Amino acid sequence: MIEVEKLSKSFGDLNAVDDISFVAKPGEIFGLLGPNGAGKSTAINCISGLVSSDDGRIDINGYNINNQAVKAKQSLGLVPQELALYDDLSAHENLVFWGSAYGLGGKQLENRIQEVLKDVGLNTRQKEPVKQFSGGMKRRLNFACAILHKPAALLLDEPTVGVDPQSREHLLQATLKLKEEGTAVIYTTHYMEEAERLCDHLVIMDQGKVIASGSIEQLRQQVGERDLITLLGHYSQLDKQENIEALGAEVLEYCDNEIRILIPEASKCLTSVLEVANQLGKVNQVNIQQANLESLFIKLTGRALRDAA
Amino acid sequence: MKSNFTVTVLLNTFKKLFTEKWQLAQWILIPVMIGGLFSLISESDGNAKPIGTLLVTDNDDSFLSQLFVGSFNQGPLAEMFIVKKVSGEQAKKIMDKGDASVWLEIEKDFTQNFIDEKPTTLKLVKNPSQNILPQIAETMVGTLADGGHYIQVLFSKELQQFNQLLTGANISDAQIALMSVQIKNTVDSIEQQLFPPMIKATKKVQKSKKKTTSKTFMILMFPGIMFMALLFSSQGMAQDFWKDKTQGIVNRLLSSPAGLHKYLNGKMMSAALVFVFIAVFVGLLGLFLFNIEVQKIFVIVLWLMISGVVLWSMMLFLSLSLPSEKSANLVTQGMVFPLMMLGGSFFPFEAMPKWMVMIGEKLPNGYLLQSFNSWFIKDNSLSVLTTPAIIALLFIVIMWFVNNAKLSNFARKK
Numbered sequence: 001m002i003e004v005e006k007l008s009k010s011f012g013d014l015n016a017v018d019d020i021s022f023v024a025k026p027g028e029i030f031g032l033l034g035p036n037g038a039g040k041s042t043a044i045n046c047i048s049g050l051v052s053s054d055d056g057r058i059d060i061n062g063y064n065i066n067n068q069a070v071k072a073k074q075s076l077g078l079v080p081q082e083l084a085l086y087d088d089l090s091a092h093e094n095l096v097f098w099g100s101a102y103g104l105g106g107k108q109l110e111n112r113i114q115e116v117l118k119d120v121g122l123n124t125r126q127k128e129p130v131k132q133f134s135g136g137m138k139r140r141l142n143f144a145c146a147i148l149h150k151p152a153a154l155l156l157d158e159p160t161v162g163v164d165p166q167s168r169e170h171l172l173q174a175t176l177k178l179k180e181e182g183t184a185v186i187y188t189t190h191y192m193e194e195a196e197r198l199c200d201h202l203v204i205m206d207q208g209k210v211i212a213s214g215s216i217e218q219l220r221q222q223v224g225e226r227d228l229i230t231l232l233g234h235y236s237q238l239d240k241q242e243n244i245e246a247l248g249a250e251v252l253e254y255c256d257n258e259i260r261i262l263i264p265e266a267s268k269c270l271t272s273v274l275e276v277a278n279q280l281g282k283v284n285q286v287n288i289q290q291a292n293l294e295s296l297f298i299k300l301t302g303r304a305l306r307d308a309a
Numbered sequence: 310m311k312s313n314f315t316v317t318v319l320l321n322t323f324k325k326l327f328t329e330k331w332q333l334a335q336w337i338l339i340p341v342m343i344g345g346l347f348s349l350i351s352e353s354d355g356n357a358k359p360i361g362t363l364l365v366t367d368n369d370d371s372f373l374s375q376l377f378v379g380s381f382n383q384g385p386l387a388e389m390f391i392v393k394k395v396s397g398e399q400a401k402k403i404m405d406k407g408d409a410s411v412w413l414e415i416e417k418d419f420t421q422n423f424i425d426e427k428p429t430t431l432k433l434v435k436n437p438s439q440n441i442l443p444q445i446a447e448t449m450v451g452t453l454a455d456g457g458h459y460i461q462v463l464f465s466k467e468l469q470q471f472n473q474l475l476t477g478a479n480i481s482d483a484q485i486a487l488m489s490v491q492i493k494n495t496v497d498s499i500e501q502q503l504f505p506p507m508i509k510a511t512k513k514v515q516k517s518k519k520k521t522t523s524k525t526f527m528i529l530m531f532p533g534i535m536f537m538a539l540l541f542s543s544q545g546m547a548q549d550f551w552k553d554k555t556q557g558i559v560n561r562l563l564s565s566p567a568g569l570h571k572y573l574n575g576k577m578m579s580a581a582l583v584f585v586f587i588a589v590f591v592g593l594l595g596l597f598l599f600n601i602e603v604q605k606i607f608v609i610v611l612w613l614m615i616s617g618v619v620l621w622s623m624m625l626f627l628s629l630s631l632p633s634e635k636s637a638n639l640v641t642q643g644m645v646f647p648l649m650m651l652g653g654s655f656f657p658f659e660a661m662p663k664w665m666v667m668i669g670e671k672l673p674n675g676y677l678l679q680s681f682n683s684w685f686i687k688d689n690s691l692s693v694l695t696t697p698a699i700i701a702l703l704f705i706v707i708m709w710f711v712n713n714a715k716l717s718n719f720a721r722k723k
Contacts, residue, residue, distance in 0.1 A: 048564035051721065073566040084561030086553075088328045089321065100317035101565040 001025055001184050002047060002153045007056035009042050016042040017053075018208040024153065024184045024201075029175065031199030032188040033293065039208040040188040041081060044157045047186070048078045061152040074102065077151030079143050081158045087131040091122055091141050094130060095148060102149035109148075116144040119174045136167025143171055153184045160194065172198065192293045204297060211300045219296055226250070227266035228295040229273060229288050231259040235281030243276050252298045256281075260298060262291065314567040318575025319582070322549065326583065332545060333583075337590055340537035343655070344530045361410030361442035363390040364400045371420035378413070380453060381446075389445060404434055407663055410442040411435050413450065424468045426461055438666075439659060440687050467492050528599050529657040532685055535591045535609070536678045537654040539617045542587060544641045546580045547624035550719070551634040559720040569716045573709070577618065584617030585610055608684070608691065615701050616677040622708035623673055629715040632722075653678045677701060 002024040009017040017039045024030035032040045045051040047058050049065055049072075058065040061075035085094050092113060099109040117123040120140040130138060143159060156175065160168045175198060179185055189195055195202060195216075202219055204212040212219055229249075234257060241254050247269060249261040259277060263269060266288045277283045289295065326333055363381055367374050381392050390410070395403065400412045414432040416422075422429035433450055435443035461468070470488050553559050562572055588610040595601045595609070624641050631637040649655050651668050652675035658666050669675035680697035683689050 050560060050563045070566045070568075073564060076564065078561070078564045080557065080561055082557045082560075084557035086321065086325065086556060086558065088325050093321070093324065097317055097321055098565075100314045101562065101567040103314075103566065105313075 001059075001061060002030075002155075002186060003057070003059040004043070004047065005057040007043060007046055007058065008054050009046055009051065010054055015208045017046065019056075020203070020205070020208075020210045021056075022203050022210070022213065024186050026152070026184045027179055027182045028200045029179050029185045029187055029198045031195045031202040032186060032205060033190070033192075033195050033202055033297075034188075034205035035190055035297075037207075038205040040205055041157055042208075043205070044078075044155050044186065044188055048076060048080075048155055049073060050078075050080075074149070075152040077146040077149065077154040079146045079154070079156045079159050081161065083138050083142050084145070085130050085138060085141060088129060090127050090129055091117070091133070091144075092126040094141060095126075095145060098145040099148045104149055112148050112150075116148055119147075119177065120144045121170050134164070134167075136163040139163045140167050140170055143174060147174075147178065150181075151183065154178060154186070156185060156187045158188055158190070160189070160191065195293060202293070204293070204300065206297075206301050212296060216293075219293060220291065222296055222299070226262040226264050226291050226295075227288055228252075228291060228298070229261050229263060229266050229270070229286065231261075231273070231277050231283050232257065232285040232287075233259075233277070233281055233283040235259065235277075237280045240280055243279065244273070247272055247276065249273070250299070262295060262299065314571045315575040315578065318572050319579045322546075322576060322579035323582070325549075326579075336542040336545060337538050337587055339541060340534045340654075341591070341594065343537065344527070344534035347530060347655075360388070361390055361439065362403075362408070363392045363446060364403060364409045364412040365392055365394050366397045366400050366412070366414040367394060368397075368417040369415050369419035373420040373423060374415045377415065377419075377453060381449065386445075386449065389442060400434075404436065407436055407438055409436060410439050411446040413446070423457060423461065424471075426465060441659070463495055464492065467495075529659065529686065531595055531599065532678055532681050533649075533654040533657060535588065535613055536616065536652065536674050537649050538587050538591060539584060539613060539620050540645050540649055540654065540674060542583055543580070543617055543621035543624045544645050546576070546583065546621055547628040547641060548634075548638055549576070550625065550628060550716075551637055554719065555634060559716075563717075563720050569720060570713050573713055573716055577621070577709070580621045581614050581618050584614045584621075587617070588613035605685070608694075612677075612681055612694065612698075615698060615705075616674070616681070618705050619673055619677060619701050619708075622705055622712060625712050626708060626715065629712060629719045648672060648674050651675060653682075658682070673704070 004023070005021045007017055007020050008015070020039075020043060022030065032043060034040050042051065046053040046056075047060070047065065049069060052066075058072075060072040063072035063075060065072045086097065089097070095113045095116070096109065099105070099112065104112060113126075114123065117126050120143055122137060122140055122144065125133070125137070130141065133141065139159060139162075143156075146154065159171050159175075163171070172194070175185060175187065187195075187198060199216065201215055202213065203210050204219070212222065214222075235254075236256070238254065238256065241251055244251055244254075244259065244261060247263065249263040251259070251261050253260040259280075261273070263273065266273075270286075270288070274283060274286070365378050367378060378392065378394075380386070381390050393409075397414060400409075400414070403409050404412050412432075412434040414434075416430045416432070419429050419431075421427075431450060431454065433447060435447065467488055470484065550559065559569070559572070562569055589606075591613075592601070592606045592609045596603065596606060601609075624644075627641050627644070628637040631640055651665060652672045653661070653669055654674070658669065658675075658679065661669065670679050677697060680694055683693045684691060
């Protein structure tokens with residue numbers, strides 16, 4: 001279990017993490033969702049001890065990260081966003097190094113190495129130097145290094161950034177396996193579909209703060225059974241927002257080149273929406289999406305998740 | 310079964326090092342090459358002689374005293390000594406500054422006392438910071454004094470007459486002719502001793518069981534070469550921390566229970582083993598080239614290991630203090646050459662100006678090299694290394710704590 005209470009961390013004037021609290025339970029994948037710069041990685045770094053927090057309490061498996069650091073770190077696995085591998089050494093040698101850092105040795109270590117290599121699909125490449133691996137293979141090895149010691153809690157910081165579909169699938173499957181084995185997993189990502197597929201519980205962060213929290217279903221309910229319509233074009237009458245609202249839509253964004261609205265059953269009222277939009281300016285492109293976490297993020301922040309940074 | 314992370318770090322560092330064999334070779338071969346070239350440049354036959362200054366205060370200023378001093382301007386001695394005639398006061402000042410190798414003072418009435426077979430004094434003052442040249446001068450003066458004694462014994466009568474000649478006494482041609490005949494007769498009577506009949510001899514060189522250290526220029530360079538290898542390798546291995554950092558290892562270790570101190574220990578142990586490897590290699594080279602005693606190799610290896618860890622700790626401190634890999638590399642590499650130049654690795658201290666020696670001796674590598682030389686070159690007892698060894702070990706312990714504290718910030722730094 002990972003318990004975070006009132007965690008804060010600033011870098012100069014920037015509040016990277018601002019008074020956040022959550023609990024990741026065993027056998028649960030807990031998603032930290034947010035755009036780049038939302039504070040997800042800083043939160044992960046504080047939890048893993050890479051960065052010291054300014055305020056708050058962090059317990060890993062019942063051990064405080066500051067007062068019982070060795071025991072807390074022994075219970076924790078970390079898959080950092082940046083790779084932590086020796087390029088000149090083989091996959092096996094890297095695993096020996098990291099296993100040893102967690103106190104593993106001898107036959108126990110060798111057995112675990114073979115298990116995790118199989119889990120991430122690298123068992124046939126274990127003697128090759130890491131520098132010969134593709135980016136995705138390196139990511140998989142990075143993941144394997146973190147789970148060698150069977151941690152009670154695992155932190156995954158954007159583990160699938162820039163990886164090929166095959167490696168991504170390996171990583172997602174391995175994460176789900178850990179969940180089944182009872183590991184408490186914190187998973188940070190800015191990929192909505194990954195979060196929706198993996199996570200049991202989600203915290204959405206923006207500018208260091210938690211802006212929404214709950215299960216996927218609970219969060220979806222916040223958006224309601226509505227669709228997201230994005231109208232790209234050129235709009236001049238920026239004081240006529242009420243014309244759209246009169247259609248029963250919730251306006252998320254209204255500016256000179258973009259209108260975003262949440263509206264029930266978009267396909268049925270699309271003609272009316274376009275008519276009003278054409279009165280406000282010129283519509284060039286229309287996108288309709290089912291309500292999802294992205295819609296929720298836009299609703300909460302007024303910005304799209306992937307371009308919020 | 311639990312494993313020792315420190316040992317894993319040590320083994321990993323070694324594996325990485327041996328995947329970069331050329332780097333390891335470079336640490337050893339460049340210093341050996343530089344040392345070899347310097348020796349060749351200094352003298353093509355490899356037997357270069359050091360050059361020193363011989364101060365002479367000739368209070369007698371006679372024919373015999375001039376003859377005595379002139380012997381330093383003959384043959385191979387002329388290549389070793391620059392003879393300067395100075396007053397007693399000047400000589401004292403120069404010797405106090407340590408700017409000359411040796412001072413020879415010839416007393417007044419030297420010639421008269423010699424001819425009268427009375428005791429006479431030659432004062433020889435040696436520069437304690439030098440070893441070889443003062444010894445050569447002392448041996449030469451001793452040899453000349455012995456030669457003088459035999460001349461007194463054999464030609465006392467002739468010397469008396471010769472003295473009268475010099476002092477302007479009226480001597481007839483007949484007396485001079487008689488003196489010449491007497492000298493010839495004396496030489497004839499001891500001819501068998503002076504010029505023994507030729508004996509046909511077969512030369513057979515038997516190697517002495519006790520190997521001795523020949524003090525050539527190359528052997529003066531030898532400790533410096535070893536320290537040059539230590540400087541190169543300590544710089545390279547300190548820079549390894551930056552390589553690990555850029556690969557994400559150091560930062561990631563912060564979240565492991567092993568802790569950075571075990572990583573530091575592993576790195577320090579691997580550095581110590583590399584220094585042992587270098588010392589054994591260079592030591593064996595010394596054994597082959599200079600017939601260094603085998604027992605001495607053990608002390609050399611131990612001393613180089615301690616000295617290497619001192620230099621590595623210093624380089625690591627610098628490396629961890631700098632903001633980027635590039636700056637750390639530039640600054641530490643930039644320091645290696647001045648440290649080598651001033652610290653006696655490029656030129657032996659004996660061939661360096663005094664001001665440079667003063668600076669060099671205060672540098673960690675210079676201090677450790679000078680201490681080593683006082684045992685290795687000057688043949689002092691091993692106890693001369695006790696105090697420097699204690700200082701070196703203390704330095705290592707203090708720097709361990711300093712570097713351990715810095716490592717934590719280094720790991721967190723973006």
